[in-house]
Amino acid sequence: MPGSAQPPSGTYRVQVRPDFPLSAAAALADYLADLGVSHLYTAPLLTAVPGSPHGYDVVDHRFVNPALGGSSALSDLSETLRAAGLGLVVDIVPNHAGVAVPHANPTWWDVLKNGQKSDFCEFYDIDWSRGRILIPVLADAPDEVDRLTVEGDELRYYDHRYPIAPGTGDGTPQEIHDRQHYELANWTRGDLELNYRRFFAITDLAGLRVEDPAVFDATHAEILRWRREGIVDGLRVDHPDGLRDPGDYLTRLHEAAPGAWLVVEKILEPGEPLPPWPVAGTTGYDALAEVCGVFVDPSTETFFDTLQHHLTGAETSWQDQVHEAKLAVATTQFAAELARLARLVPEIESAPRALAELAACFPVYRTYLPFGGRHLAQARAEAGRRRPQLVPVFEALTARLRNPADELAVRFQQFTGAVMAKGVEDTAFYRWTRFAARNEVGNDPAKFGVTPDEFHEANGERRRTWPDTMTTLSTHDTKRSEDVRARLAVLAEVPGDWTEVVRRWVRIAPLPDPALAHLIWQSAVGAWPISRERLFAYAVKAAREAGTVTTWYHPDEGFEALVREMVDRIFDDPALHREVAGFVASITPPGWSNSLGQKAVQLTMPGVPDVYQGTELWDYSLVDPDNRRPVDFPARRALLARLDDGWLPPVDESGAAKLLVTSRALRLRGQRPELFTGYRPIFAEGRLGEHCLAYDRGGAVTIATRLPIGLSRHGGWGDTTLSLDGHSWTEVFTGTSYGGHRLAVAELLRTYPVALLVKE
Structure with a gap:
């Protein structure tokens, strides 16, 4: 063992x-x-x-x-x-388990075949009070059940195969179907009538018990x-x-x-603690929000508020946008789950409305009663403010929702997490498009940036409470890759320039949904150079997720044709294409600085750093499936070999500088773990000290450049210094040696915008 x-x-x-x-x-x-x-x-x-x-x-x-x-x-x-x-x-x-292809899943097949007599009846979270398991697979057309056929001991619907229960195989396919433990139904009925728990709103993934x-x-x-x-x-x-x-x-x-x-x-909202579970921690979305946020200039938030209002005319706050989206998904996509909850309180006629409202007002994904009960109290207070006429109902419901042994409380906790995920990550993030760099899983987009003090405080807490948690910058679920966010962070330093170009671009290549247009423009700039097809695929996904005009369930072909026209204009209008490329060229070098800063910080901060496939070089990916594209590993091998031969690469399109930072930081953590046991903020001295983010992990000192355009406007680092303890230091990325109590930041960051010092 x-x-x-x-x-x-x-x-x-x-x-x-x-x-x-x-x-x-x-x-x-x-x-x-x-x-x-x-x-x-x-x-x-x-x-x-x-x-x-x-x-x-x-x-x-x-x-x-x-x-x-x-x-x-x-x-x-x-x-x-x-x-x-x-x-x-x-x-x-x-x-959950996959049930899209029933014959591939032996336990699900047996449940469909034998119903409540199946040996696997208890495997899945099924509400048998309905009688038959609803399988929403038939096309949205009349008489689709007439297209069923029988082959051997199976019912067939085109390529779909379903078992026939013993002793029920006589008669027409329709008569046989009516005797089964399942009902094949119009796919549109799933959200309203489904009687098994699923993963979010995906009927092909059935909840396990x-x-x-x-x-x-x-x-x-x-x-x-x-x-x-x-x-x-x-x-x-x-x-x-x-x-x-x-x-x-x-x-x-x-x-x-x-x-x-x-x-x-586990996706934690900002400031939300992880329950005291016997785990090392989370997969790192909390760290992602902090690392990306500290490279954003928080002082320009009002510029983006003004721009968003000018582009969209909307006054909706992030909180109201979230509430609207969560309430909508709770009552539509999750209508079946809401109905199942309401059946647990049949004595309260308005339970569905009140439960949906509480879920829409829930400030975190879910509670883990008795842990987190204060979040239920917050939801109850906010729901009462928004729906005062339902206050007595809220009181009656929360009396039960506070009880961890109550079936209503158990299922409500599962419900709020799904509503948050679909309402926020997959809807509101695509509607509230003020500054897309912060529209990321685990972050509150209303929090424009993170101050160095907030960053240091969060890291000190992480080292004390969850020192072996994972940290990350990109995952298969992030809405955009770390390098896209790093480049978009530059916009916060040039809000006037961004306002000027994007207002012109939306006139040249118009779209009836201005909030979506703003998101597409930010995505184009963040991921440039991007192919026409990649950008169009992203734009359509974003439009359907937002659900304001077109949706996954009911695609609006006319609107999506307009999206196609907008994207085509970007590539087919030579002047517009040149202007976009020129603007991107102006923000790319500071974006590289941010990328290297993010990477150096994430790889050396408290926690276990994860590198998502391919992101050791520049990776300008958008949401899945864009971020699942094949990775060119031979190119990465070749570059790493050159670095190990002594090459100090420039910060350029190759991304080799990022590979240098990644490999040297990871190697140091693996070879010298004793250098990464503490956490002490280091504050630079001098009038430009706010541009320097630095900390000592216990012998390894990380230094990163914040807000590089602002730094450049001041003519560089000037007299900015860091006070260390007088040892001799070796800078890991360049191999340069330094000594003395006070080190000039301009000297430390002469070659790269980041440095990693180790005591000799």
Whole structure:
């Protein structure tokens, strides 16, 4: 049995999938070891829906996905990693299973076939009071049920296959269908009538009841085998907020996988503490918000308020935008879940309205009663302010919602997390487009920037409370990559220039939805140079997520044609194209400075740094699937070899400077962990000291440039200095030696906008 695993010194996230299987991940081992990480960190590995591009739709928990190479490929990967001195961290998905292809999921198939008599009836969170399981799969057309056919012991609907229960196979396909434990229905009925819990609003992902020890054991046996046999060192738990009792689940996982490094994909709102779970921490969205925010100039917020009002005419605050979006999804996309909640309080006629309002006013994703009860009180107060006529109903409901043993309270906690995710991440982020650099998972876009004092305070707290939590800048779920955000942060330093160009551009290439237009322009500038098709794909996704004109359920072809015209104009109007390219060229160098600053800070701050695949070079990706594109690893290998031969690259389009910062910081953390045990802010002296972000981790001192355009306007660092303790220091990125009590920042940052000093 493996002992207690040391936390990683750094992880590297790869998206394994059928076209990048476990053998491809194994081929990276020597490169990742050279890069300096201690662990490979992979997307889920259990058998997923055939052809799944991500692996989060597990259909069979007993086996490693054969599309990735199966169990033998995992064993080979483990051996290859160990030989390179690396460990393995794996993403697991306890909340739900994939049901889009029923015959691929043996437990779901059995439930559909045998109903409540199935041995797996308790696997899934199904409300059997309806009688039959609703499967919303039929096209939105009359008489679609007449298209059912029978082949052997299966009902078929085009390529969809469903089991026929024993003794029900006589008669027409329609008569046979009426005798099954499931009902194939018009796909539009899902949001209103679905009777199984799902992942957010995705009917193809059915909620698992891992609170049942038998279900936990069945769905975790293979994962725990990996841990027992030393194949994996850590587990990343996907979407714990969907679980009935996340704390209980994590306690059982911790006990079943002793010594494993456990992190949870828990999205904390700014200032929200993580519950006292037996885990190392989160997957790092909280750190992402702080790191990106400290490179934004908070003093220009009013410029962007004015611009947003001029472009859209809207006065809506972020808080009202969030409330509106959350209330809408609670009552539409999650109507079935809301109805299930309301059935638990049949004596209150207005329960659906009141529960939806409480969810819309909830300030965080969810509570974990009794932990976090104050958030329910906040929601109750805000709901009462917005709907005073419902105050007596709110009082009656919250009396039950406070009780962790009440089924209403349990399910409401699962409900609020889904409403927050869909209402904020997937709706409001696309409607409130004042400054897209801050529209990111785990951040409050109303908080324009983060001051150095706030940043230092957050890091001191992280070191004290969750020193082994993960930190990150980009994930497969971020709305835009770290380098896009770093470039967009520059706009906060040139608000006048941005206002001038974007007001002209929206006239040249108009769109009837001005808030969306502003988002598309920011995305184009942030990800430039971007292909026409990538930008159009992003623009359509953004438009449908916003849901103000076109939606996923009811695409507006006319409006989406206008989106296409806008995007085409950017590429086909030579003058406009030149102007966009010219503006991007003007903000790219300071964007590079921000990117290097973000990277150096994230890799050296308290916590375990993760590098998302490919982001050791510049990566200008937008939301998925754009951020899942293949990575050119040969190019990265070649550049790293040049760096190791002594090349000090310029800060240019190649991104080699970012690879230098990434590899040297990761190597230092792996080789000299004793240098990263403390945290002490260092404040630069001189009138431009606010442009310097610095801290001492206990022998390793990180220095980064903030607000590079403002610094340039003042003519550079001038007499800005840092007071250290008089030792001799070596700067890791350049190999330069320094000595003395007071070091000139201009000298430290002569070559790069960041520095990493180590005591000699």
